[in-house]
Amino acid sequence: MEKFVIIGGKKLSGSVEISGAxxxxxxxxxxxxxxxxxxxxxxxxxxxxxxxxxxxxxxxxxxxxxxxxxxxxxxxxxxxxxxxxxxxxxxxxxxxxxxxxxxxxxxxxxxxxxxxxxxxxxxxxxxxxxxxxxxxxxxxxxxxxxxxxxxxxxxxxxxxxxxxxxxxxxxxxxxxxxxxxxxxxxxxxxxxxxxxxxxxxxxxxxxxxxxxxxxxxxxxxxxxxxxTIPDRIEAGTFLVAGAITSGKIKIEKCNPSHLEAVLIKLEDAGCHLNIGEDFVELEAPDEIKPVDVTTAVYPGFPTDMQAQWIALMSIAKGTSVITETIFYDRFKHVPELVRLGADIEVNENVAIVRGVEKLKGAKVMSTDLRASASLILAGLVAEGKTEVLRIYHIDRGYERIEEKLQRLGAQIWREKTDEF
Missing domain, CATH: 3.65.10.10 (Enolpyruvate transferase domain)
Incomplete structure (x- = not known):
């Protein structure tokens, strides 16, 4: 078994290539x-x-x-x-x-x-x-x-x-x-x-x-x-990584037309975007604005980005409401984000996220692929050390995510662990 160890607080910068979908x-x-x-x-x-x-x-x-x-x-x-x-x-x-x-x-x-x-x-x-x-x-x-x-x-x-x-x-x-x-x-x-x-x-x-x-x-x-076309969910995840760390990043070899719903919400949150044919540049604002999201079938906001969006909203300046309409019970990441200091209340298929001033590092556990991504994102901005267990989930859908994040300046690495 392996885990990710993350030392939060690093602003991400640079460029990253998106893998096949x-x-x-x-x-x-x-x-x-x-x-x-x-x-x-x-x-x-x-x-x-x-x-x-x-x-x-x-x-x-x-x-x-x-x-x-x-x-x-x-x-x-x-x-x-x-x-x-x-x-x-x-x-x-x-x-x-x-x-x-x-x-x-x-x-x-x-x-x-x-x-x-x-x-x-x-x-x-x-x-x-x-x-x-x-x-x-x-x-x-x-x-x-x-x-x-x-x-x-x-x-x-x-x-x-x-x-x-x-x-x-x-x-x-x-x-x-x-x-x-x-x-x-x-x-x-x-x-x-x-x-x-x-x-x-x-x-x-x-x-x-x-x-x-x-x-x-x-x-x-x-x-x-x-x-294979570029992975739009990986692309969205890295854009959120740039936003949550107050960073400035460029994602390359992507298809922005597949990402329109996510890009609109990032702009609503205060991010400045420069969108090209096969790239997106993102510059994060000083403060993330709270933005409500309702997941929907394509071309709506993807359910596979819901967990990552909740992580971003957990440090927004205000309260946001995230409504899950595709898979009603897809909130297993929420208790783990709360362990990091997030203020989130779930009622059936709705999550109310009250942004906090800062998250604090803790030991958390992945329950599924996209939940893993949300915990990594939260760990990138959390104060101190975060350990993410059960990272075999993330390896199902993200290609060497820690290496890509390292190239953007993140302090994240794999370690062996006996913990399940």
Missing amino acids: KNSVLALMPATILASGTYKIYNTPDLRDVKTMSQVLMEMGIDVKFESHVLTINTENISKFEAPYELVKKMRASIYVLGPLVGRFGYARVSLPGGCAWGPRPVDLHIEGIRKLGAEIDLDSGYIVAKANQLHGTKIHLDKPSVGATGNIMMASVLAKGTTVIENAAKEPEIVQLGEFLNSMGAKISGLGTDKIEIEGVDELHPADVE
Whole structure:
């Protein structure tokens, strides 16, 4: 086990490059199941979740190699159509193999997923979508077992615009007979990239980036290469790091158009921004203004930035209200921030944050990926020493975050620990 040790109080300055998007590459990787051959996925981040997905694919007989941020995948020898519990329990995105396996081979046995340790995140929308395409689905000893001789296009209306369900249904339907329409589809950039990748493989998908996606089934697909888009959540996290430390930083190799909701809120908080085509420069104000936030599906304020925003608001000059509308119970970081001296009150899906003059270092524990990020951010500004335990969560979605922060002037490092 490892922990982060942070000595707070350093203003961050300098530039940092943003890595490839975790949530994009985790969808691109299973899409390679859909056609036999060799693929290259460029700008792949070196993350724990990428390693887990690689293991899931290798369990099926797929050859996966990772070198210099290039993932090479050869799907010519797929021999097993199963994703086992031992791997799927580590990461919810493993369920992405369900759609392409059923779509191409007519069979899949995928464990019910695990991942971040907060709240129920049901996979009902995935299952119902695949079922509507004509698959017969049973739940057997914790596994989803799907069978179909041939999937058929249909109209599917999602009760909520789930990113995972939209992606899985898209991958299942590209080889189906006829046309599939997904209504109330997710609009996230990661879904747009997945659809564009599938189109480069020979799929016929239109409506990407809107709430109505249409997929005209084709007989076969072929391999293609792709470059992973920048990680908008990592970009947002580093911008908040600059703001919370009263710093001046530049994030490079990002896509500001994917960050609009976060950038607007940062400006509302008093930050001065200079936005280019692939960079954002941020200069923090002397005092952070309190800014209310309500999470929403893209292009709204992302739920994956909620914890980081609460950390920033904990040192704002006044009171802010953060409302979580995507995952109602996503506040496990709050008690840990309170240990650092934050004044936060949670009532159901609303957090009231009363800004304090300063946070003080303490020992805190990560509970999930984005909670880890919020604790690191708070530690950067807290007086004295902060220790963040269970940092394996952060390694799931941030590539060597401590090294990037060190280059910006932060005092943060890893240490071995016996504490869990």
